[in-house]
Amino acid sequence: MIKAGVAGATGYTGIELVQLLHRHPHVEIGWITSASSAGKRLCDVHAVPWEYPLIALEEAYARAGEVDVVFLCLPHGQSIEPARRFAARGLCVIDLSADFRLGHPEAYRRWYGMEHPAPELLPQFVYGLCEVNRAQLRKARLIAVPGCYPTTVNLGLYPLAKAGWLEERVIVDSKSGVSGAGRTLKTPYLFVEANENMTPYNIGYRHRHIAEMEMVLNAASPNGGYRFTFSPHLLPVNRGILSTMYVRVPVGVTEAQVRDLYEETYAGEPFIHLLPAGQQASLRHTVHTNRCAISITPELPDDPTCRDLIIVATEDNLIKGASGQAVQCMNLALGFPETAGLL
Structure with missing residues (x-):
């Protein structure tokens, strides 16, 4: 059994991911964050029965040692610093934003109109299209989930x-x-x-x-x-x-x-x-x-x-186009059955 952290749990992909992880046979949720609802419970924000406390991202940094894998369900442009900090702690990082999908800074500059703030990390991320990159995803530590x-x-x-x-x-x-x-x-x-x-x-x-x-x-x-x-x-x-x-x-x-x-x-x-x-x-x-x-x-x-x-x-x-594919990537990276929590 491993523990997962979810950064940005109250958006559509975040809450979908929490629901998938909640029923995953090999995963427990360690903490979840929300920028706008920190201090509340998840059931205060969404119509779910779970009372997971919502914490700020800064608190999640301090509690990084409590989890084995971190999912970043943050808006585009906001995953770069969390990815850097959680990766430095040795965690498996699975990013659902567009921040690490393109492997070269030039491509990022062309399509997003800005310099990538962490170009050294780009080649370390595996593009998480499981049916195409399955071999690379096995034991991967940094994963960029494809766009929908x-x-x-x-x-x-x-x-x-x-x-x-x-x-x-x-x-x-x-x-x-x-x-x-x-x-x-x-x-x-x-x-x-x-x-x-x-x-x-x-x-x-x-x-x-x-x-x-x-x-x-x-x-x-x-x-x-x-x-x-x-x-x-x-x-x-x-x-x-x-x-x-x-x-x-x-x-x-x-x-x-x-x-x-x-x-x-x-x-x-x-x-x-x-x-x-x-x-x-x-x-x-x-x-x-x-x-x-x-x-x-x-x-x-x-x-x-x-x-x-x-x-x-x-x-x-929200599932194959985001959170479900993220779980599929995690399953491959951490050695679980690929379909675990997804059938």
Whole structure:
């Protein structure tokens, strides 16, 4: 049995993580923090039965020796100093923000518009896409949990990229539940604004998550150099992401070969759900689970020479897109069964 600390436990990913850890057979919660609610109990902030006291991050530093692993569920830009301090204490650090996902300071500067305050730590973090980086995650001490959008896109396209069957142009249309924006009070996320509405944002080649798509798929491919058009949308549901990807495969590659490729690539993967021909991945396949559902559809189903495919991948943005994947990473890093606490 190990003990875990959660920094930032009252946001959507934080409370989801606490619930996952609470039922994990090999984990006890040592402490949890909240910047805005320190001094209260968790049950004072969320409708849960647990009376875990909420402490300030400074107190967590002093109590670092009480835990074995720390999850950072902090806003982007605020994980760097906690990661540095907890790593210096020898703890396993699993960061759910974007602060350590990109392995090079130049990439961070390009997409986040600032110099990374801890460039020496970047190469020490393992990118926590478990189905792709499982070997590196075993016994890893510093882990960066992937973004929610890139998890669907990378898992949806990884087999094609690895086989060299993904041509340069990639168009991605993604839709996310409102919880993907975090527990923030901003006008676009108010009920009246989001309900019965759907809004695109950062469309084209603008969204920072493109960097993770390029990083994973270019590294996997013998060809690389993919060109993304990414159109994310705010969907009027609480949770879930659905990404529709429009791709082209080389001449002579058939739908049957693509299906065989995906089945071979993801054989035995406990959290990948490949749908049979004729079925489409939907949010209901994955919400409240750690699964990623993937469907494959040729654009012209009656034309065996059609090279254009529509790949759909879905997930729960708070679980497989964040806290569930973080637990999956922890399981690999600390030697627990990969599915522990997630089924």
